[in-house]
Amino acid sequence: MTTYTAINLIKHHQGGHVDPSIFEVVEKTIPEVAPGQILVKQSYMSLDPAMFGWMTPDMNSYIPPVALGDVMRSSGIGEVTVSNHPDFTAGDRVMGMMGWQEYYLGDGKGLNKVTADLPDESILSVFALPGLTATQGLFNVGKPQKGETLIVTGAAGSVGSIVGQLAKADGLRVIGVVGSQEKADWIVNELGFDAAINYKSDDLAEQLAKAAPDGIDVFFENTGGPIQNMIIDKMNAHGRVVVCGLISDYHSDTPAPGPSWLNVIKRRITIQGFTMPDHFHKVPELLEKLTPYVMTGKIKHRTHVLEGIESAIDGLNLFATGGNKGKLVVKL
Template sequence: MTTFTAINLIKRPQSGVIDSSIFDVVEKQIPTIAPGQVLVKQNYMSLDPAMFGWMSSDTNSYIPPVALGDVMRSSGIGEVTVSNHPDFVVGDRVMGMMGWQEYFVSDGEGLNKVTAPLPDESILSVFALPGLTAVQGLFNVGKPKKGETLIVTGAAGSVGSIVGQLAKAEGLRVIGVVGSQEKADWIINELGFDAAINYKTDDLDAQLAAAAPDGIDLFFENTGGPIQHLIFDRINAHGRVVVCGLIADYHNEVPAAGPSWLNIIKRRITVQGFTMPDHFHQVPELLEKLTPYVMAGKIKHRTHLLNGLTSAIDGLNLFSTGANKGKLIVKL
């Protein structure tokens, strides 16, 4: 085989519509690598909500948008097939930002060796961006304390599910907000959450009152949406809000209005947003923090696997519908 498939972004999505018209599926020649480079065959590719921002035209963000005509951005895991780099040998399993393509050429920067004896799907589901994001957001931003009450939106998602399990392991009461009864059952019965709220049901305020009788100390926000206001109304004095994602607003030209600042003043609430590119230099210490929980069996996950590179196009829409069950991964 002398060619491979790649997918380039050629248009910006309009009104949140993700379909084949904004991408170009191309065949490329497998390159001859130069000194100091490696050729990686990507085996599994991660799909993440952040991609909606990467495809937009917004240049006032934490990372530049994907340039039109470039390979769509994504992280993945694969195997070194050719190496002219002193730090990598053929057969090394590696992880990094490889993009929507079957092969990837790298000078080694941002490429991390994978040594954990776990399947590729587990590595992408736990030790890649989901786990790193959960650790950074919960511990370094949220600063949880034993006995506190945490609520996490998108609780059955790749990040939210890990946040909740880490918080439970630290002795917090954990409430998860999800979009279906199946997901509610999963986070309670399988992951050990204390309570679950399906935001598509009625009487959300009453459900919050029952789930958090002593109020909420820590709010890990992944989704946005109307329930955000109800949660804010129940945050205790000196509570903290960790803003990781707002999937409900990614398709809106005008974001929904946020909660009133009156509560921030009256209850002295700390609100902090974060993004992982600011913390890539901390990956070794974040993995050091996460690994003992995983090895102790305290972190469970499930993978929603799609097959074939082009399945990524329609697969992105699963984030908007909430139809994904677990970490979205494409098998190449």
């Protein structure tokens, strides 16, 4: 085979349903590998909610948007097939930002070797962006303490499920907010969460009061939505809010109003937004922190696998519908 498939972003995403016309599927010739470069054959690509921001023209963000005509940005995992780089050899497993393409050519910058004896889809589900984001956000921003209560929205998602399990392993009471009874059952019965709340219920305030009788100390926010204000109302003094994502606002022209500043003042709440690109230099130490939890069986996951590179286009819409069960990845 001398060619491979890639998908370029050719129009900006305008919100709402992802229109396939914003992408262009192209065939490219497998390139020659120059000195200092490596060629990687990707096996799996990751789909993440952050992509909705990357597809807009917004330059006032934590990372520049994908330029029109460029390969769509994503993290992935694969095998080095050709190496003219002293730090890599053919056969090395690597993960990093490689984009929506079957082959990746680069200088190795930003790629990390994978040594854990786990399948590729498991590595991408746990040790790539989801696990790194959960580890950085929980431990270095949320600063949880044993005996505290943590609530995480999007609790059945790739980041939220890991956040909850890490917190539970460290002795916290953990509450997860999800969008279906199936997901509620999964995080409680399989992952060990103490309680689950379906945000589509009519009695959210009552459920929250029952799940957090001693208030909430750490709020790991992935979704936004009406329950956000109720959670802030239940925060204890000196609570910490980790704002990681707001998937409910990614498809809206007008973001929902945030919680009252009065609660922030009265309870001396610390609120911090964070994104992983600020912390990519910490990847080795974050992996060192996360790995023991995974290898001792304290972190479980499930992966929602889509087949074929073009499935990534419609796959993005699963984030809006909540139709994915577990970490969304694309098998190439």
